[in-house]
Amino acid sequence: MNRFDTDLIIAGGGLAGATLALALARVVPSLRVTVVETFPLSADALPEHYQPSYDARSTALAWGSRLIFEELGLWPRLSEHATPIRQIHVSDRGHFGATRLNAGDHGQEALGYVADNRWMGLCLMRELLETGVQWQAPAEVVDMTPETEGVRVALKRGTETWSLSAQCLVVADGGRSGLREALGFQTRNHSYGQNALIANVSTGESHRFTAFERFTDAGPMALLPHGTTTRAGHQSALVWTLTDEALDEVLALSDPQKCQRLQERFGWRLGRFTRIGECSHYPLKLTTVDEAVRPGVALVGNAAHALHPVAGQGFNLALRGLMTLVEQLRQAVEQGQSLGDLQVLGRYQRLHRQDWQQTVQFSDSLIRIFGDAPAPVAAARDAGLVGLDLLPGAKRWFARKAMGLGGRRAVISKPGVARREPAGHE
Ligand SMILES: Cc1cc2nc3c(=O)[nH]c(=O)nc-3n(C[C@H](O)[C@H](O)[C@H](O)COP(=O)(O)OP(=O)(O)OC[C@H]3O[C@@H](n4cnc5c(N)ncnc54)[C@H](O)[C@@H]3O)c2cc1C
Incomplete structure (x- = not known):
């Protein structure tokens, strides 16, 4: 008889929590996994057909993330509405520096893909419905207390409260619910004093499957190819970084003025920009933790590290971390260790830490270098962009970062088994 109500509880069924649940169902199908999600979920709510929306928020998935989704069996479905990025064009407004990365130079059909978050969520839910993963939704995790070799997790729905015991709790609440702080994890926060304005836009010329990363004195902006998968279209997903003041100003403009x-x-x-869809905006800050694990608890996704979206790294980094955690949990099951054992979770932290620190540093230094810099720094960064074009080694390093191939990740070789891919040479 099982001592615990379930083996592992995931607090949060967003992109990170749902992907972790699917990966565990694929790699360690014997595990009993329960996802607790604040938003109501039901199979009936999943639409039969999906139409990319003009106002949907989208995510740039690196090539490395495609490989992970392939291993999870999600890619055939996800790729139906994932627009390939065949080139990345990086430029500096008002300066001469620019560089271009081409998928063909790396022997690949794409450097990455752009997928609507809603479409990714839908694909994950459809796959999860066919697994043994249990859902508690709508419900929220409000507390956790350690127990012998496990944890007791307090849940709440309206005024109703109850608890579930498990070997381990994985916190994937995105970091905004306060659960991480309630459990005693220390965070480091740095506000960029900027916001990301998100919208889909139509343009006079086709995007030719190019993602544009443009640095301006007011902050970076990205335009990602969007909407069609096989024929280059005229729609791009905009991520526009603006100060609080500039954001208010832009939001007050009419669509043609925007x-x-x-x-x-x-x-x-x-x-010419001919149309702009509904605008949403997010304050930008860097949040990291020194320790992402405690006995019986691990943080993943944005709960562990929330980055500036400038280089589209946040979810890609989260995915690599999830696969590292899954590999450690698989080994624990194989060796009869408790999932919440600090040795098990500590290995996840150790293996993921280098990737997360490097990725945080990579995106953070882009903001600092390309921010409102004095003239000598601007000259140096332009020389840097030109240098990227001239130095194949530097360009290859940059391309590998953009493709999400820099870090370590576990690779599933066949159902129930995972092996570790060596770290990329950088
Ligand atoms: C503007 C912007 C653009 C971005 N673009 C990119 C990109 O192009 N590429 C990229 O890789 N990344 C990008 N990111 C980052 C990416 O969106 C995040 O890394 C990703 O969404 C994190 O997912 P998550 O599941 O960790 O958190 P979330 O998406 O926040 O999900 C958390 C979930 O937990 C639930 N929840 C909260 N509290 C509780 C609780 N107490 N109990 C139960 N459930 C709870 C919530 O309802 C939610 O569903 C971008 C981010 C922003 C802000």
Whole structure:
């Protein structure tokens, strides 16, 4: 008889929590996994057909993330609405520096893909419905207390409260619910004093499957190819970094005025901006933790590290961390160790830490170098961008970072078994 109500509880069924649940169902199908999610979920709510929405938020998935989704068996479905990124164009507004990365130079069909978050969520839910993963939704995790070789997790729905015991709790609540702090994890926060304005835009010229990363004195902006998978279309997903003041100003503009402002900041590489969809915005800050594990508890996804979206690294980094955790949990099951054993979770932290620190440093230094820098720094960064073009080794390093191939990750070789891929040479 099982001592615990379930083996592992995941607090949060967002992109990170749902992907972890699917990976565990694939790699260690014997585990009993329960996902607790604040939002209501039901199979009936899953639409039969999916139409990419003009207003959906999207994520740039690195090539390395495609490989992970392939291993999880999710890619055939996900790729139906994932727009390939065949080139990345990086430029500096008002300066001469620019560089271009091409998938063909790396022998690949794409450097990465752009997928709507809603579509990724839908694909994950459809796959999860066919697994033994249990859901408690709507419900929230409000507390956790250690027990012998396990944890007791307090749940709440409206005024109703109850608890479940498990070997381990994985916190995937995105970091905004306060659960991480309630459990005693210390965070380091750095506010960039900026916001990301998100919208889908239409342009006079086709995107030619190019992602544009443009650094301006007011902050970076990205335009990601969006909407069609086989024929280059005229729709791109915009991520526009703005100070609080500039954000208020842009939000107060009419749509044609917003397009005009965007044109001034971005230029004409995509022709005229003809339409802008509904705008949403997020304050930007860097949040990291020194320790992502405690006996019986592990943090994953944004709960462990939330980054500036400038280089589209956040979810890609989270995915690599999830696969590292899954590999450690698989080994624990094989060796008869408790899932919440600090040795098991400590190995996850140790193996993931280098990747997370490097990725945080990579995206954070892009902001600092390309921020409102004095002239000598601006000259140096332009020389850097040109240098990337001239030095194949440097360009290859940059491309591997963009493709999410820099870190370590576990690779599933066949159902129930995972092996470790060596760290990439950088
Ligand atoms: C503007 C912007 C653009 C981005 N673009 C990219 C990109 O192009 N590429 C990329 O790789 N990354 C990108 N990211 C980062 C990416 O969106 C995040 O890394 C990712 O969404 C994190 O997912 P998560 O599951 O950790 O957190 P979340 O998506 O926040 O999910 C947390 C979930 O937990 C639930 N929850 C919260 N509290 C509780 C509780 N107490 N109990 C139970 N459930 C709870 C919530 O309802 C939610 O469903 C971007 C981020 C932003 C802000």
